[in-house]
Amino acid sequence: MFDPLILARFQFAFVVSFHIIFPAFTIGLASYLAVLEGLWLWKKETRYLKLFNYWLKIFAIAFGMGVVSGIVMSYQFGTNWSVFSDKTGPILGPLMGYEVLSAFFLEAGFLGIMLFGMNKVGKKLHFFATLMVAFGTFFSAFWILSVNSWMHTPAGYSINDVGQFVPENWFEIIFNPSFPYRLIHMLMAAYLTTAFVVGGVGAWHLLKNKTNLCAKTMLSMAMWMASVVAPLQLIAGDMHGLNTMEYQPAKIAAMEGHYETHKGAPLILFGIPDDTNMSINSIIEIPKLGSLILKHNSEAEIKGLKDFPKDEIPKAEIIFWSFRIMVGIGMLMIIVGFWSLYLRFKNSLYTSSIFHKIILFMGPAGFIAVIAGWITTEVGRQPFTVYGLLKTADSVSPIDAPAVGLSLIIFIITYFIVFGAGTIYIFRQFKIDPASDKGIPKKVGSLGVSMKFFDKA
């Protein structure tokens, strides 16, 4: 129980799970804001400006929380995982260094102009700042996912005489085998997460007032995103899975609930995996479909967990479920996306109250899927931090349990209070009607005329 390793793992999982909530939202929102501002500059319709202002305030709160929770992350590696840091530093350090140089500074540098600069720099330059912030979030995802993917599928390295991973080929390191899949899958996840939040808020305001133009715009934009990106996400996820099958077959076996090796493996839809007895009570399964999906051949062999070394397999009891939660939500998103197309076609997208209620209910779905997805990926990598090469147990800092335990408790308390308050403030913002005057600038000048862009606090 008071093992520093367990505490350190729990602490990492806790702070990173909190952190990822914010990027998942701000990556999508930064792009959404850029789109809104672009539309406003192009079409000059006030509803886009109103929406821009509306989401800008929410973005500011979420971004602030993303930054402070992120700084914790970058110090966690050293404080809790110092052996890992010593060994992987020569490879992962420069990648994270590039993240700081190309992404964090860009975001932070232009955030000030984006939030406070409209009446100082004019519209065009302001739009440029918004774009830079959006690019910043993208670069950040690029580098950190390269880091993370390298830990799953290490490539382009050698090992020196003190046991450090040493770079041999930077291209192979950055574009390691699982990176393209993970990057695409995560970026689409962020877009979907944002789309469902925007859609949920739009739906909520439509439930109160079916003629609210801003709410209609939000719902419509969000549903376009869902109907296009959700199906693509299924394809990307499937390809991601095939890639994992190749490099981390034990993870796939655990995700699928296969303890036994099968030729022509079934697809287990539901079941109760039991790691102690290494068996699963499957309740619903479809014969041969597992092999068909994973190997694109219904007779192919899928290796079960029993045939891997016992100390090199992840916990199926966790990732069997987290995987199903993610995929289940993905399927729901696809259904909702198609449904919205049908409603559009019937001209009732803005009037169907049942649909609005469901979209409202789906508002947080993206966050749940993102966390479930990360749990699948990360728990599935166990017991390694660098897959196949460095065990988690050998990565931890030589630090005493009381220090780790105490800091864990302090993090938990602070995070719940601080990020709880932030969430309340975001919800308060959601309640404001986007079409109301609270969102409108007092005087929108034509180009060159100075503008009073902001309402008062």
Place this chain on the structure above:
Amino acid sequence: MSIELIWAIILSFAIFAYVILDGFDLGIGINYPFIKSKWERDLAMNSVAPIWDGNETWLILGGGGLFAAFPLAYSIVLPALYAPLTAMLIGLILRGVAFEFRWKNKQQKNIWDQAFIIGSYTASFFQGVALGAFIQGVPYADRAYSGMWWDWLSPFSILTGLAVVIGYGLLGSTWLIYKTENRTKRNMQILARRFFITTLVMIIIVSLWTPYLHPEYFDKWFSFPRILYVLPVPLLVFIGSIMCFRSLYKNHDLQPFLWSIFLFLLSFIGLMISIFPNIVPPSLDIWQAAAPEKSLKFLLVGVVIFLPIIIGYTSFTYWIFRGKTQNNENYH
């Protein structure tokens, strides 16, 4: 010049940039308890709101750069400073969110103002403690920290903790002299004078104490002929103090801030003189701790390309928000 040395210089630059930049915005929090009216507090907050995030990014560059260029040092120092760094992070969280949250709180007594104060004091104090613990030296064995998790706690580290709080207070109050006018500015001048005197006292005590922590430090300062090379540092501190003092009594806008930075720069150089060429005092030097050359070169390319650009757009942002801060400039 070896690439390890170049990296040591880059890192020193990043850390110094952090100390000055986040120093003055943490300093706003240090000064907050002495600023009473809501209007003036809003003003102080608005004077750094567009730039604080960029300032704090230098801390990430410092940490990330250490991880990339000197992974061994990173993995020895961070566990050694476990407790103070955790406290610092908690402090940075509290004050970081306060920038946004305080505008959302409509109550009379704004709890996020308290969070901002507590967070700024905590972060500053524990940065100083971490610094002191670092100067005292960090024991290691087998490529890992070998001390206990409370070794950082000592009279010296408490002293450096206080010194940093007070020094940041000086940076914060002189920044506000630069950014405000009339009554607010006059109040800040009074505060800044007090912070100035205490900062000076702190600089003197820490400078006199440090050489006695390790014989090496003593040699670096007092052995002949080294003493001739290092003598300009205390001399310049003397001159800088006089200039800073003068500017605080004249009605200057920017000068007190610049002279305070000058004093920080000298203290930083003094620290470098004590430590160099070690990166983990008293015995791990930059060559032993450095990452392989391929790693150093690869990231150096990035630094050469990006650092000038970063400095460019950061200066641009400062320029956009130049001049006296007004209270109607927020988007909330």
